[in-house]
Amino acid sequence: MIPVLDRPLVQFGLATAAVLILPLVMRSGTLASEILIFGLAVAACNLLLGYTGLLSFGQGIFFGIGSYVAGLGLVRAGLPAPVMLAVSLSVGALVAAVVGWISIRRQGVYFVMLTLAFSQMFYFLAYTFSGITGGDNGFLDIPRPTLVGTRLTDPWTYYAYVAVLFLVLFAALQRVALSTFGRTLLAIRDNEARAGAIGYPVRAFKVAAFAISGAVTAFAGALHAMLIGVAPLSNIDYHTSETLLIMTIIGGSANLFASLLGAGAYLLAADALSAIWPRWLLALGLLLIVITLFLQRGLWGLIERAIVLVTQAPPPDDPARPVVTPPPVAHAPEVAR
Amino acid sequence: MTYLFQILNGVGLGMLYFLLAVGLSIIFGLLQFVNFAHGAFYLLGAYLAYEGVERGLSFWVAMPLAAVIVAALAGMTERLLLRRVYKLPHTFHILVTVGLALVVQELVIIVWGPLGGNVAAPDELSGVMILGDFIYPEYRLFVIGFTVILAAALWWLLDRTRLGAIVRAGSESPQNMALLGYDTLSINTAVFALGAGLAGLAGALAAPIRGVEPFMGVEALGIAFVVVVIGGMGSYAGALAAGILVGVAQSLMATLWPEGARLVIYLGMAGIIMAMPRGLLGRA
Numbered sequence: 001m002i003p004v005l006d007r008p009l010v011q012f013g014l015a016t017a018a019v020l021i022l023p024l025v026m027r028s029g030t031l032a033s034e035i036l037i038f039g040l041a042v043a044a045c046n047l048l049l050g051y052t053g054l055l056s057f058g059q060g061i062f063f064g065i066g067s068y069v070a071g072l073g074l075v076r077a078g079l080p081a082p083v084m085l086a087v088s089l090s091v092g093a094l095v096a097a098v099v100g101w102i103s104i105r106r107q108g109v110y111f112v113m114l115t116l117a118f119s120q121m122f123y124f125l126a127y128t129f130s131g132i133t134g135g136d137n138g139f140l141d142i143p144r145p146t147l148v149g150t151r152l153t154d155p156w157t158y159y160a161y162v163a164v165l166f167l168v169l170f171a172a173l174q175r176v177a178l179s180t181f182g183r184t185l186l187a188i189r190d191n192e193a194r195a196g197a198i199g200y201p202v203r204a205f206k207v208a209a210f211a212i213s214g215a216v217t218a219f220a221g222a223l224h225a226m227l228i229g230v231a232p233l234s235n236i237d238y239h240t241s242e243t244l245l246i247m248t249i250i251g252g253s254a255n256l257f258a259s260l261l262g263a264g265a266y267l268l269a270a271d272a273l274s275a276i277w278p279r280w281l282l283a284l285g286l287l288l289i290v291i292t293l294f295l296q297r298g299l300w301g302l303i304e305r306a307i308v309l310v311t312q313a314p315p316p317d318d319p320a321r322p323v324v325t326p327p328p329v330a331h332a333p334e335v336a337r
Numbered sequence: 338m339t340y341l342f343q344i345l346n347g348v349g350l351g352m353l354y355f356l357l358a359v360g361l362s363i364i365f366g367l368l369q370f371v372n373f374a375h376g377a378f379y380l381l382g383a384y385l386a387y388e389g390v391e392r393g394l395s396f397w398v399a400m401p402l403a404a405v406i407v408a409a410l411a412g413m414t415e416r417l418l419l420r421r422v423y424k425l426p427h428t429f430h431i432l433v434t435v436g437l438a439l440v441v442q443e444l445v446i447i448v449w450g451p452l453g454g455n456v457a458a459p460d461e462l463s464g465v466m467i468l469g470d471f472i473y474p475e476y477r478l479f480v481i482g483f484t485v486i487l488a489a490a491l492w493w494l495l496d497r498t499r500l501g502a503i504v505r506a507g508s509e510s511p512q513n514m515a516l517l518g519y520d521t522l523s524i525n526t527a528v529f530a531l532g533a534g535l536a537g538l539a540g541a542l543a544a545p546i547r548g549v550e551p552f553m554g555v556e557a558l559g560i561a562f563v564v565v566v567i568g569g570m571g572s573y574a575g576a577l578a579a580g581i582l583v584g585v586a587q588s589l590m591a592t593l594w595p596e597g598a599r600l601v602i603y604l605g606m607a608g609i610i611m612a613m614p615r616g617l618l619g620r621a
Contacts, residue, residue, distance in 0.1 A: 055427075055428055055431065102607060102610060102611060105610060105614040106566075106610070106614060108427065109365065109371045109570075110570065112371065112427075112431065113371070113565065114610065116558075117559065117563050117566060117603055117607075118603070118607070120599075120603055121600065121603030121604060121606075121607065124597075124600040124603060125600055127596075127600075128596045128597045128600045238559070242435060246432075249432055279443045279446060281442070282439065282440055282443035285435075285436040285437065285438070285439030285440035286436065286440060287436070288432050288433065288435060288436025288439070289433055289436040289437065289440075291432065291436075292422055292425070292432050292433040293418075293421060293422070293433075296425065296429060
């Protein structure tokens, strides 16, 4: 760990820099917007995984619901985009609170399996009620938002719109992570039994973390639907949940900027690889195995290690511990995360 | 009559789900390891049976052979890869097996193409059984009979043999087993291979019923999790009861409300978890 890089202002500065640099180095405004949108959803996933120790396989539920809610409001009811973003945010929070409330009745692996089963449930819900969601075809013809009378059809104009919202929500998530609430989540992550014994209502905290995570994820889902003009069925399926989790772990957990890094690295690699090799997921699978074996702190950990190597200044707090060593974790289910 | 037909279908389906789930369950029980590649082993079993039959092997050879090959591959994977990650937090168990599942799925698409195919039921069982005005495909009856025998054998193996005792003791306290001089590493490999082999066998048995396609693994994984969550992890009887329950519910719904058949399974699971957080017969 390099403490200075974890400071909130530094983190926010890095995120702002990324937002400003993307238009300079990238050709596709759509892909750039996608990076920010997924960065947001991944940061929300990180709030659960990195800060609360909850590995949720259900993030796709909230992403998909955000897409559908935005589509329904914008197309069927003709409501303006800001209203629908707010509605998506609230519906996401609500659904996530319910899913979270049920899922945290079980702990450890059971919890993970429950969230996965829920993500299947919502997928089939969207698939079954195709009259509302468009089923396999997706919910079509979702318009871009308008700003001072112009529709943001240009990719880079929409990027600017997404960028502002991204930074606002990124800051909000940072605020949550730094608050007493966020610190308590860390305590729950590190030792749930102890946090409970001190008197924290652990379950309420977990449900709240779910609600916040779901809200931000649904917001990202709404932005995504407006970006591509469709709320596809794939936004709510197992693979979206899986992808968000993979991005979170590739980036590095318990660090919000790392989430943007993870989303960006994944999407850029996917974009480059899928163009030349349709079976690129094979490479992704191998990459996950490599990360598990050698790179458990993700890209962020790699960067920290590189910086330490370059500056030759091992962190003073624990110089003996190599940066990559994961904390030993007992196998007892009650403490397993 | 249709209901009887669907219930029988459901029992067959449910027994396959049981094979899947019990494999997942014993792997988790002994190794405390969530195997997200379990669906991939099922997928591989189905495709190996498909390949065997395509190459002119009898289904009676191809089916067990598929299971054995899957078990052997899984054993090798455990030795070379998974063993290194047991001590990591379970996030990484999931990550590495999700990676493994992706690799298997993409390899299947590279080798066999993205479209899938059909596996003919063996000639001896390609007909239908007629009892009065009740008609039923013989292959499905065979699946029920065969899996019931298999379930009994598995129960005997896990409950009445020395190996079963070792597996159960190992799930309670691996350290004590090691202290007693058991080669826990080899036991781990054997159990992982057994669990994965059961998934492969379920895939091979399912192939003539539902055909093969590259994404059947993901679906199977979801179902296996539902069965394990409903039945209670580590419970043989729970996996059996929940497997049949899920299979029958899914089959009945296929007549009553076809589009919603799978939706109902997941809704039912949510309901059961609300009422009984430990599952039907779960210990912890």
